Amino acid sequence: MLKDITLGQYFPGKSFIHNLDPRTKILCIVIYITVIFLIKSFLGYAALAIFTALCVFSSKIPVKFVLRGLKPIMMFVAITALFNLFLTNGRVAWQWGFLTITYEGITLAIFMVLRLFFLVLGTSLLTLTTSPIALTDGIENLLSPLKRIGVPAHELAMMMTIALRFVPTLLEETDKIIKAQTARGADFESGNLISRAKAMIPILIPLFISAFRRADDLAVAMECRCYRGGENRTRLRALKMSYRDGFGFGAIILFTAIIILTNILSGRLGLV
């Protein structure tokens, strides 16, 4: 179960997408997400699907691996879809007792599912092709103009780096604790929601205690390595834009234009 979490996992490689500057990738993903919410028609989603597929293929990451990122959100997607399906007003398509499905509800539910899928696909593609360090460096760099108004850009980036660094360590630890508690007769599988939630307490408490102890140790270790915030810090890898990033921005602008075009077209033709 814990192994399915691909969010924040890096898949090393040398593809075009891997080699883009992290700042380019972050800006592109922001545009991509905005665009997803602008799409008004199935034609637009078709264009989105083609663009996303092209990105996935040019990243050279196995499609199966990229799709695995969708697994943990399935439940969430299903619930959202059901809400949209039953709770949207409009022309009735089907009715049974108090349950009503409308044509508008069906469209909205499908749109919602597609949006969530592409949202997760896009962001996992970002984290899969960008090493966590590059990612946080990129964020720090993009946020640094905001330092003047008091945004702690360096600290935020450092926190993210450390959080990402400790994800595997804490997952491993959780696994160990679950096994240890199971060996002592704890039952995490049966019972209703409340009793299952209660069963989590013996996992969470040791996990938290150990996390605090680790945080303490890490703080001392960082002090020992002369850490003193972001000032005067140099970097092993400096961020550098290249001609590739020009292509990247070009592609996302073209994509945005196409989506706007599909919106206009479907409006004219009266399509959904």
Add this chain to the structure above:
Amino acid sequence: MDTNTKDTVIDVNNVEFLYEETDTAQVLKGITLNVRRGEFLAVLGHNGSGKSTLAKHLNAILVPQTGNVTVEGFDTADENLLYKIRQRVGMVFQNPDNQLVATIVEEDVAFAPENLGVPQAEIKKRVEYALDAVNMTEYKEHAPHMLSGGQKQRIAIAGILAMKPDVLVMDEPTAMLDPVGRREIMETVKKLNREENMTVVMITHFMEEAAEADRVIVMDHGKSIMEGAPKEVFSRVEELKKIGLDVPQTTELCFLLKKSGLDFDANILTIDECVNKVMSVYNSKGGATND
């Protein structure tokens, strides 16, 4: 005690320390010692004797309440010298998982020089040097969490070496490792001490590790109560036992044989020495009875 300042890297002078005002007993009770350039110093002592507290005084993580600590003549109580001191005295801790900052080995090794504002080209050189010194060059692009305990701890050491410190202080660096990892660390440290002339201070619970040092200090209740070459210190078997410490098994064996009236010294450390001694005593005895 000879305080030949030229050869002393760290000078700990009559240091007293307690964590909280309300504590009844001090953790360090007027401890005095020095670390000499190029030596491999081991620090022994039972749980709670103040070893970790002492270690944290060596690079100004903690500052003495009375007495003083100087590193290359710099007083650790002087805030302005803080980073000069920390750069010179690097520290490695018990749990390698809690010391690594980055998700890629070379990024982690670069952390300290980055903090010190070393130029990019020089950082690259230092990362290469440090990874080579701990024999981990081929892992430079790996994720630390995929490595073994011993490898992780070697990365932690490399992260310190990249600061180009004068002294490497290690607080039980092998306590969480399996025997293979323990061996790896001991070999790395001994190589650094021998080939790079790195001064090493190693806190340990393993007598076999302390036996490989040039000099041993034994702590008890916040004081240094014994000091000397491993042979000298370990030959004081009864005193060590009284404060709850073991001696290497070979030393213990010789000590017991001596006590039973045989011609043994309790200053034998290695297995080879022990075997030779046993054989020679056996032969001389055997010769006597056969005649």
